[in-house]
Amino acid sequence: MKQVSFLRAAALPSLIWLVIVAVLSWFVPVWVGLALVIAFLVWQLSNHYRELHHFALWLTHPTSKNVPSGHGVWTDIFAKLYAMRRMDEKHEAQLAEWLERFQNTMRHLPDGVVLMDKSSHLEWCNPVAEQHFEFSLARDRGHRMLNLVREPKLIEYIRAAQYDAPMKMSYLSRQLEVTLIEFEEESVILVSRDITETERVDAMRRDFIANASHELRTPLTVISGFLEYAQDPDAMANTPVEEQQRQMKLMHRQAEHMTILVSDMLMLSRLESEMRVEDVDIDMPRLLEQQLIAAQALSNGQHEFMADVVQVKLRGSHQEIDSVITNLLSNAVRYTPAGGVISLKWSVTQEGAVLSVSDTGVGIAPEHLPRLTERFYRVNKDQSRASKGTGLGLAIVKHVLIRHQAELKIHSNVGEGSTFIVQFPKERLLK
Structure with a gap:
């Protein structure tokens, strides 16, 4: 110009x-x-x-x-x-344009981002932060963060200005990890991350290790005690042969229990680590017939069995589906008193195929139903150990069904029995 x-x-x-x-x-x-x-x-x-x-x-x-x-x-x-x-x-x-792109990026972050001044007045935040702290940018812009979120632990953290030092807190039924970051001279950024699921998984992992250690320690203690006793020649000389045989049988049962427990733990690990399912054509009527015979043998004539099976095959892992049926039927036998009835049904619906196992056993209280598929979770620990259960059966069932895009539903009333229903998608059916 x-x-x-x-x-x-x-x-x-x-x-x-x-x-x-x-x-x-x-x-x-x-x-x-x-x-x-x-x-x-x-x-x-x-x-x-x-x-x-x-x-x-x-x-x-x-x-x-x-x-x-x-x-x-x-x-x-x-x-x-x-x-x-x-x-x-x-x-x-x-x-x-750059501001819009920046804010749009912040909106799509999985973490909450809050921009405020040194006096903690809210200047901007993304939708995730609004969910974490339950305030509204449109309504609360300019208000102090300390007044919007009345959590003493967070208030102390912000006032202390502990930059780049993450802090965990519980707020509104969530577990949050918050980090304060110094931004420019007069602004700070508060980053919040929902770690509720992570904390839950960590707690489950800790419980799993503790429970697995306990489950393995019990039979090892029994075996170690008997072996230590057997090393004493004088004690063995004064022990009747019948008592020695009883001890040997008890050690064998404990070793067998450990073998089953380790096998279930390895199977759970494999189910979690392997992504691909080795699909084959499963002759479900034949597999169910074999499993029914095995369940009758386990029952030893103490229960009445009923079966209603349609001639429909399934596409999936034969070994994994076999473990699902084994666990459901064996649980029905273990937790149904003598004289009870166990029903097995394989049917087809508009949504796919349904496998259901019903019993007239002791039933399960409603508060236990959501946790039945957790590792080592037992409604009655004494009864479970007496029935030789490992506490991993339903956890295995859950992971197998996830890998087969199937869903497990449980209906039960105390004293009236339980019904375990497995819904397979129609894409896995073979007629």
């Missing part, structure tokens, strides 16, 4: 008009020439005043679209203003 020339745009036209007036003054009276000069100056001033008025009006809403056109020297001035305003608008648009 070329520079504005005052001599060319303003002074030169005025000098030309003054020369013209001076020439005319030779032919007219002096007072007439003076009047012409004054009229010319007033006209020039009025033009400048009009342009200044337009400029003042433009300043109230300075955009490139409403820059005045101007006359004389004002043409170059307004042209310069137009170019400068266009450049500013371009920069503002770029900043707005």
Whole structure:
């Protein structure tokens, strides 16, 4: 943009008009020439005043679209203003675009982000932070964070300004990990992460290790005790043969229990680590018949069995589906008193296929139902150990069904029995 020339745009036209007036003054009276000069100056001033008025009006809403056109020297001035305003608008648009992209990125982060000043006044936050702390940016902008979230532990953390030192807290039925980050001179960022599920999994892992250690320690203690006793020649010489045989059988049962427990733990580990399912065509009627015979052998004639099986095959892992049926039927036998009825049903619905195992056993209280598929969770620990259960059966069932896109439902009433229902998707059916 070329520079504005005052001599060319303003002074030169005025000098030309003054020369013209001076020439005319030779032919007219002096007072007439003076009047012409004054009229010319007033006209020039009025033009400048009009342009200044337009400029003042433009300043109230300075955009490139409403820059005045101007006359004389004002043409170059307004042209310069137009170019400068266009450049500013371009920069503002770029900043707005970057700001929108930044905020959009923050909105899609899995963590909560809160921007506030040093006095903890809320300036901006993303939707995740609104969910974590249950406030609204539109409603609560400008309010103090310490007043919006009345959690003593968080208030103390913010006041202490412990930057980059994560802190865990419980808030609104959530476990949160918050981190305070210093941002610029007068701002801070509070990052919140929902670790509820992580904490739950960690607790389950700790319980699993503790329970597994306990389950393994019990039979090892029995075996170790008998072996230590057997190393004493005098004690063995005074022990009847029948007692020695009883001890050997007890050690064998404990070793067998450990073998089953370790086998179940290894299977659970495999189910969690392997993503791919080795699908084969499973002859479900034949598999169910075999499992029913095994369950009758386990029952030893103490229960009545009923079966209703349709001739439909299933696509899946034969070994894993076999373990599901084994666990469901063996649980029904273990927890159903003698004389009870166990029913096995394999049917087809519009949603897919349904495998159900029902019994007339002791039943399960409602508060236990949500936790039945947890590792080593037992409704009645004494009864479970007496029935030789490992506490991992339903956990195995759960993971197998997840791998087969199936769902487990449990219906039970105390004293009336239980029904375990497995819903397989229709995509896995083979007729």
